[in-house]
Amino acid sequence: xxxxxxxxxxxxxxxxxxxxxxxxxxxxxxxxxxxxxxxxxxxxxxxxxxxxxxxxxxxxxxxxxxxxxxxxxxxxxxxxxxxxxxxxxxxxxxxxxxxxxxxxxxxxxxxxxxxxxxxxxxxxxxxxxxxxxxxxxxxxxxxxxxxxxxxxxxxxxxxxxxxxxxxxxxxxxxxxxxxxxxxxxxxxxxxxxxxxxxxxxxxxxxxxxxxxxxxxxxxxxxxxxxxxxxxxxxxxxxxxxxxxxxxxxxxxxxxxxxxxxxxxxxxxxxxxxxxxxxxxxxxxxxxxxxxxxxxxxxxxxxxxxxxxxxxxxxxxxxxxxxxxxxxxxxxxxxxxxxxxxxxxxxxxxxxxxxxxxxxxxxxxxxxxxxxxxxxxxxxxxxxxxxxxxxxxxxxxxxxxxxxxxxxxxxxxxx
Amino acid sequence: xxxxxxxxxxxxxxxxxxxxxxxxxxxxxxxxxxxxxxxxxxxxxxxxxxxxxxxxxxxxxxxxxxxxxxxxxxxxxxxxxxxxxxxxxxxxxxxxxxxxxxxxxxxxxxxxxxxxxxxxxxxxxxxxxxxxxxxxxxxxxxxxxxxxxxxxxxxxxxxxxxxxxxxxxxxxxxxxxxxxxxxxxxxxxxxxxxxxxxxxxxxxxxxxxxxxxxxxxxxxxxxxxxxxxxxxxxxxxxxxxxxxxxxxxxxxxxxxxxxxxxxxxxxxxxxxxxxxxxxxxxxxxxxxxxxxxxxxxxxxxxxxxxxxxxxxxxxxxxxxxxxxxxxxxxxxxxxxxxxxxxxxxxxxxxxxxxxxxxxxxxxxxxxxxxxxxxxxxxxxxxxxxxxxxxxxxxxxxxxxxxxxxxxxxxxxxx
Numbered sequence: 008x009x010x011x012x013x014x015x016x017x018x019x020x021x022x023x024x025x026x027x028x029x030x031x032x033x034x035x036x037x038x039x040x041x042x043x044x045x046x047x048x049x050x051x052x053x054x055x056x057x058x059x060x061x062x063x064x065x066x067x068x069x070x071x072x073x074x075x076x077x078x079x080x081x082x083x084x085x086x087x088x089x090x091x092x093x094x095x096x097x098x099x100x101x102x103x104x105x106x107x108x109x110x111x112x113x114x115x116x117x118x119x120x121x122x123x124x125x126x127x128x129x130x131x132x133x134x135x136x137x138x139x140x141x142x143x144x145x146x147x148x149x150x151x152x153x154x155x156x157x158x159x160x161x162x163x164x165x166x167x168x169x170x171x172x173x174x175x176x177x178x179x180x181x182x183x184x185x186x187x188x189x190x191x192x193x194x195x196x197x198x199x200x201x202x203x204x205x206x207x208x209x210x211x212x213x214x215x216x217x218x219x220x221x222x223x224x225x226x227x228x229x230x231x232x233x234x235x236x237x238x239x240x241x242x243x244x245x246x247x248x249x250x251x252x253x254x255x256x257x258x259x260x261x262x263x264x265x266x267x268x269x270x271x272x273x274x275x276x277x278x279x280x281x282x283x284x285x286x287x288x289x290x291x292x293x294x295x296x297x298x299x300x301x302x303x304x305x306x307x308x309x310x311x312x313x314x315x316x317x318x319x320x321x322x323x324x325x326x327x328x329x330x331x332x333x334x335x336x337x338x339x340x341x342x343x344x345x346x347x348x349x350x351x352x353x354x355x356x357x358x359x360x361x362x363x364x365x366x367x368x369x370x371x372x373x374x375x376x377x378x379x380x381x382x383x384x385x386x387x388x389x390x391x392x393x394x395x396x397x398x399x400x401x402x403x404x405x406x407x408x409x410x411x412x413x414x415x416x417x418x419x420x421x
Numbered sequence: 422x423x424x425x426x427x428x429x430x431x432x433x434x435x436x437x438x439x440x441x442x443x444x445x446x447x448x449x450x451x452x453x454x455x456x457x458x459x460x461x462x463x464x465x466x467x468x469x470x471x472x473x474x475x476x477x478x479x480x481x482x483x484x485x486x487x488x489x490x491x492x493x494x495x496x497x498x499x500x501x502x503x504x505x506x507x508x509x510x511x512x513x514x515x516x517x518x519x520x521x522x523x524x525x526x527x528x529x530x531x532x533x534x535x536x537x538x539x540x541x542x543x544x545x546x547x548x549x550x551x552x553x554x555x556x557x558x559x560x561x562x563x564x565x566x567x568x569x570x571x572x573x574x575x576x577x578x579x580x581x582x583x584x585x586x587x588x589x590x591x592x593x594x595x596x597x598x599x600x601x602x603x604x605x606x607x608x609x610x611x612x613x614x615x616x617x618x619x620x621x622x623x624x625x626x627x628x629x630x631x632x633x634x635x636x637x638x639x640x641x642x643x644x645x646x647x648x649x650x651x652x653x654x655x656x657x658x659x660x661x662x663x664x665x666x667x668x669x670x671x672x673x674x675x676x677x678x679x680x681x682x683x684x685x686x687x688x689x690x691x692x693x694x695x696x697x698x699x700x701x702x703x704x705x706x707x708x709x710x711x712x713x714x715x716x717x718x719x720x721x722x723x724x725x726x727x728x729x730x731x732x733x734x735x736x737x738x739x740x741x742x743x744x745x746x747x748x749x750x751x752x753x754x755x756x757x758x759x760x761x762x763x764x765x766x767x768x769x770x771x772x773x774x775x776x777x778x779x780x781x782x783x784x785x786x787x788x789x790x791x792x793x794x795x796x797x798x799x800x801x802x803x804x805x806x807x808x809x810x811x812x813x814x815x816x817x818x819x820x821x822x823x824x825x826x827x828x829x830x831x832x833x834x835x
Binding site: 022023025028029058061062063064065067069070099100101102103105106108109110111112120159160161311312313314 | 524573
């Protein structure tokens with residue numbers, strides 16, 4: 008790892024993601040110039056699946072060209088790009104093609120025709136950008152596991168084994184289409200994968216597929232409610248989730264990517280947002296093998312667009328009309344300071360996690376989370392997490408830099 | 422009424438209705454040149470709602486311009502145009518905007534924000550074409566009542582009163598936006614409105630709103646199954662449905678528009694299709710005050726597009742690659758022959774319908790349908806239908822040209 012990557016999730020200022028319907032290179036250029044002014048090195052972009060593949064067999068060449076064009080415009084500003092595929096879900100809105108809805112509803116993870124069509128889409132999208140020198144990553148889709156279980160209103164229910172097969176298929180398709188190894192192929196899940204026992208997509212899936220373990224940290228999940236916006240359980244949440252996710256690693260060098268983290272105003276007061284951001288980032292960069300931090304998001308959603316959850320209108324580092332916000336300035340300063348800082352050595356302390364604990368116990372407020380937090384505050388840095396089943400694997404523990412193991416049932420003296 | 426209108430429902434040959442995403446004036450021109458070669462006088466066109474209004478407040482100017490462009494291209498070939506708004510539903514596919522789906526699901530007929538947004542859409546779409554001299558009609562949407570009850574997999578359930586209110590609101594919006602009276606404002610329902618007791622949209626709604634009563638005749642509804650493709654109950658189905666719908670008229674001169682009728686190959690063998698078409702058309706033109714017949718559809722769906730019900734690939738009067746089919750030749754010949762034929766005088770016979778009969782009794786195979794058919798075959802022409810509650814309204818009966826009333830319980834000698 009040469010340096011820590013800092014980036015933003017790109018939310019177009021004009022027309023939000025509906026702007027794919029009216030692709031405007033100049034508007035993208037204006038937005039990405041603003042993003043680049045923050046001194047970040049990459050953006051994550053989100054095509055809308057039904058816009059690109061309105062029929063199973065119809066993958067629109069012009070839509071693929073538009074995506075490639077955004078990658079090229081990013082290059083004009085020295086920005087690398089991660090392309091997400093199956094959107095799918097964005098900021099409370101679902102975008103599913105009509106051939107998967109109502110009369111044509113079939114399971115999106117298991118129906119063979121659907122999975123074959125998704126493979127066609129992933130292949131086409133990956134191929135459209137594969138030769139771009141600034142392509143840094145390709146994610147199967149934004150939090151696709153949202154669709155796999157309640158609380159989604161109409162889940163496409165699958166077993167963990169089926170989820171695994173789906174991931175293996177599509178990661179392979181993307182990898183083959185991209186060819187080059189420096190491009191990270193990843194799978195992005197929302198945190199129910201670690202915290203919600205109903206989720207068929209789980210921690211094993213995060214580490215088994217693709218080239219990095221991806222986490223999305225949102226403190227509206229109970230962390231900020233339980234610990235306060237600036238409480239340790241809130242500003243360490245991203246760090247915790249990254250360490251928790253790494254517990255399933257079998258390769259001590261596998262990167263973790265904090266691919267989404269934001270400051271949601273429903274639980275973090277606007278005035279606290281810059282401090283929340285700074286504390287979150289400073290905590291997260293202590294995670295060993297952290298590939299980078301990609302803030303959500305670039306631009307506030309325009310208040311002329313209704314129906315978003317209120318917090319979505321204020322997540323940008325940049326206002327909808329292009330002014331850098333205090334969070335944007337803080338993120339820019341941290342990126343400058345930290346991008347070339349020496350990589351964090353692994354935390355030598357690790358907290359033992361029982362493999363068959365309920366996932367709820369690991370969620371903010373749960374006993375495992377509490378114990379980790381207690382230890383983090385005592386040590387001044389979050390410990391790693393080690394599975395009990397791996398305690399005997401001294402090579403792995405050595406590779407991970409773990410030297411001191413803490414039982415979660417036995418508090419260390421603070 | 423100057424003459425009988427003959428037209429087709431325009432199904433684009435390239436990319437079906439997904440072609441709105443890649444609007445191509447030349448492709449439209451090629452298609453409509455083919456349509457015009459049939460000698461028809463109008464087309465009905467179908468924008469996709471979520472493409473035009475992807476967010477409640479975002480009605481895309483370019484998409485509206487594309488619709489207007491199609492109207493103008495039709496004018497190049499002397500074709501008038503009916504524009505449908507809320508698609509909604511087309512050929513088994515639902516197209517609903519993301520702001521009405523999953524996490525944002527709200528009743529599309531009653532939620533005040535949704536109805537206001539639909540009104541905005543209808544207003545914008547109608548305004549975009551209002552000044553076109555070849556605009557002949559504006560329909561709220563294609564069979565929107567599909568969404569209002571089972572068997573839709575996820576119905577937006579409403580009461581008949583709510584359905585009425587919704588129609589009144591949107592017809593008024595369209596009427597106001599269109600301004601000119603020659604443009605027909607209409608509401609199109611699939612036949613469950615007359616045949617299915619679960620449907621909140623019913624016969625009264627067909628006659629109470631807009632400028633014409635619209636019927637869509639599809640013999641896969643049981644008619645062809647019960648009577649055979651060329652049986653009287655099949656080839657008279659469109660005539661019957663038009664007469665049935667007119668029973669609720671309170672204005673003896675209100676037009677009826679047979680806005681959709683087709684020859685579905687799942688129940689009508691391909692070799693019978695031209696004869697089915699001819700018999701259907703010749704039966705339908707006997708209906709008094711028939712505004713016109715709009716065949717479904719112009720072009721076969723390309724077999725490269727999967728997931729359609731099989732019959733949808735063969736409904737065109739023109740093949741997907743532009744050759745006029747035997748049904749197209751037959752429709753063209755009938756249009757030539759019948760468009761300037763003298764208007765049909767009203768059938769002087771009428772069959773009495775009990776107002777509170779179940780709607781199922783009126784469906785193909787039901788006792789009322791059977792009785793009407795028996796009388797039609799005996800008379801050589803389908804009788805009108807008169808509601809028992811209107812039997813005392815001698816002015817209305819006179820206006821409708823009804824001179825002989827038949828009780829459905831007492832068969833006349835054949």
